[in-house]
Amino acid sequence: MNATALRAGVVIEGLLIAWRIVQVNVVLYDENGQARLPATASTGVNAPTLDRELLHRVLDRNPGHVVALLNLAREHERAGDAQKARQAYDAAYALAPLHRDVLGAVADYYLRLGSNAEAIALLDRLVDAYPDARALAFPVLGKLLLAHAQPAAWSAIAARKAAWIGPFIELSCRQGMDPAALVPLLLSRVADRRAAADEIGCIVDHLRDADRWAEAYQVWLNTLLRERLGDVGFVYNGSFEFASSGVGFDWRLSRARERDSGHVVETPQAAGVTGQRALRVSFNGKRQAGIPVMQYMALEPGRYEMSGLARPQSITAGRGVQWTLRCVKHGQVQPALANSERFVGSSEWRRFSFEVAVPNDCHGQLLQLEPLGLADGTVYLAGTAWFDDLVLRRLR
Amino acid sequence: MKTRHLAIAAGFIAAAATAIAPAQTTREGVAQLKGVKGNVLLSRQTGLAAGGEAARLTEHTRVITTANSEVVVVYDNGCEVRLKENQRFEVETDKPCAALIAQAQSVLVEPAGTALAASSVFFWVVLPAVGVSTVGANVLLGPGPSPQTLSLSPS
Numbered sequence: 396m397n398a399t400a401l402r403a404g405v406v407i408e409g410l411l412i413a414w415r416i417v418q419v420n421v422v423l424y425d426e427n428g429q430a431r432l433p434a435t436a437s438t439g440v441n442a443p444t445l446d447r448e449l450l451h452r453v454l455d456r457n458p459g460h461v462v463a464l465l466n467l468a469r470e471h472e473r474a475g476d477a478q479k480a481r482q483a484y485d486a487a488y489a490l491a492p493l494h495r496d497v498l499g500a501v502a503d504y505y506l507r508l509g510s511n512a513e514a515i516a517l518l519d520r521l522v523d524a525y526p527d528a529r530a531l532a533f534p535v536l537g538k539l540l541l542a543h544a545q546p547a548a549w550s551a552i553a554a555r556k557a558a559w560i561g562p563f564i565e566l567s568c569r570q571g572m573d574p575a576a577l578v579p580l581l582l583s584r585v586a587d588r589r590a591a592a593d594e595i596g597c598i599v600d601h602l603r604d605a606d607r608w609a610e611a612y613q614v615w616l617n618t619l620l621r622e623r624l625g626d627v628g629f630v631y632n633g634s635f636e637f638a639s640s641g642v643g644f645d646w647r648l649s650r651a652r653e654r655d656s657g658h659v660v661e662t663p664q665a666a667g668v669t670g671q672r673a674l675r676v677s678f679n680g681k682r683q684a685g686i687p688v689m690q691y692m693a694l695e696p697g698r699y700e701m702s703g704l705a706r707p708q709s710i711t712a713g714r715g716v717q718w719t720l721r722c723v724k725h726g727q728v729q730p731a732l733a734n735s736e737r738f739v740g741s742s743e744w745r746r747f748s749f750e751v752a753v754p755n756d757c758h759g760q761l762l763q764l765e766p767l768g769l770a771d772g773t774v775y776l777a778g779t780a781w782f783d784d785l786v787l788r789r790l791r
Numbered sequence: 792m793k794t795r796h797l798a799i800a801a802g803f804i805a806a807a808a809t810a811i812a813p814a815q816t817t818r819e820g821v822a823q824l825k826g827v828k829g830n831v832l833l834s835r836q837t838g839l840a841a842g843g844e845a846a847r848l849t850e851h852t853r854v855i856t857t858a859n860s861e862v863v864v865v866y867d868n869g870c871e872v873r874l875k876e877n878q879r880f881e882v883e884t885d886k887p888c889a890a891l892i893a894q895a896q897s898v899l900v901e902p903a904g905t906a907l908a909a910s911s912v913f914f915w916v917v918l919p920a921v922g923v924s925t926v927g928a929n930v931l932l933g934p935g936p937s938p939q940t941l942s943l944s945p946s
Contacts, residue, residue, distance in 0.1 A: 462917055496917045502915065531915070543901075573902045575901060576902050578899055585858070586859070609898055613857075616857055617857045617858050625841045626838075627839040627840065628838035630838070787837065
């Protein structure tokens with residue numbers, strides 16, 4: 396009898412403990428460990444306001460409940476009691492200056508007040524400490540940047556080298572923000588050698604696609620190392636001595652898999668060329684897809700001569716390859732302005748050249764190596780084409 | 792004797808001419824760079840190249856500065872055009888100095904500031920915890936604009 400009673404007691408006690416666990420973990424506190432506020436009497440979805448008395452009761456029990464404080468602040472704000480609202484926001488911030496909701500809600504409050512400097516400072520800390528808040532806060536920061544709100548605050552953020560600036564630049568650029576507004580931030584990161592290729596590439600590409608070629612080129616120039624500015628040339632790195640970044644107005648070598656593109660592009664060491672390296676494009680005899688090599692340019696209107704060294708090796712099963720220069724307008728590649736001879740068959744290194752006339756309405760161009768007939772349909776190409784010492788010279 | 796003097800004189804003239812010739816070559820152009828600071832680029836026949844102190848500039852040469860760079864283009868007639876960072880200037884000769892000075896232009900132009908929305912709208916919603924969070928937000932905060940919208944005020 397005693398044993399049965401004891402067992403029953405243990406079971407009841409176990410059930411009580413289990414209920415308490417459920418109550419504490421599910422009913423009284425949320426998954427973040429925040430105490431749940433008791434439900435208000437008004438439970439309708441469209442209930443206009445929160446019961447301030449209720450919030451006060453919660454705060455009486457736990458004066459450190461910052462979420463309750465923030466809600467109370469908002470209710471005072473709604474009621475038009477600016478002073479009490481300010482006091483509640485200040486109290487929440489004083490209690491938990493790094494709390495995610497405090498940073499977000501107080502920043503929002505400052506934005507409503509028009510106190511943008513304070514808002515930017517809080518948003519800075521929010522996105523710094525809580526990367527998951529960036530998706531929500533970055534567009535707000537973007538609007539503030541576009542509005543030239545508080546340039547001093549932005550300068551301070553740039554000077555602090557905040558880690559979120561890079562993701563902010565890239566996300567804002569990809570979401571269509573005017574890239575010119577992001578350029579000062581980008582240049583501050585370039586100066587610190589912290590700018591990532593994706594940030595630079597997005598801004599330069601967006602400026603270029605908007606036909607803002609001069610700005611795009613200038614931003615790109617700013618990203619080059621000093622030693623590379625000694626001889627930029629119309630054709631950048633025309634001797635292929637340096638690894639291509641694939642960004643801005645540098646060479647863009649196809650990175651597609653050979654089985655997809657039908658070719659491999661490399662810049663290996665080579666004998667009999669200017670410098671040590673040359674461009675080598677190997678065609679595998681299969682169907683060609685895409686352009687193997689290209690470079691954007693921002694040539695002034697006028698006459699030019701393009702020259703270079705070429706060495707085709709067993710280029711068969713097709714009509715060969717050629718260099719073309721085309722205008723680019725609104726991001727669209729236009730018909731060729733000029734093209735080189737066709738490179739087919741085999742030969743030793745030989746010099747080639749062709750003239751180009753850039754018209755007045757052509758502010759940006761694309762130099763590319765094209766398999767002949769690619770635009771007309773299926774092209775099969777085999778063999779190897781070597782190129783080196785590509786130079787574009789202005790003709791007067 | 793007379794012939795010897797003539798030969799010596801001719802030698803001097805030839806030597807002087809030889810000495811002067813390179814100087815005339817380096818004086819080609821209508822202006823030169825002064826006070827080069829940072830990266831200054833010049834348009835040459837094959838494209839942009841770095842320009843150093845005292846580099847001579849022919850007509851239609853473009854001078855470009857990058858970030859934290861500056862230079863003064865000094866015309867042989869004394870006109871000085873100062874370029875700050877990220878500016879460009881084309882050397883021309885058929886304009887008065889004031890017009891040339893005004894011609895130095897910034898390449899990177901920040902977009903004009905856009906007005907911030909005057910209306911006050913939520914961008915941040917504090918979710919008070921009462922059961923289902925979204926309902927809880929409505930219960931405790933009342934109806935309001937979407938939490939994804941922006942709160943901006945005029946600066």
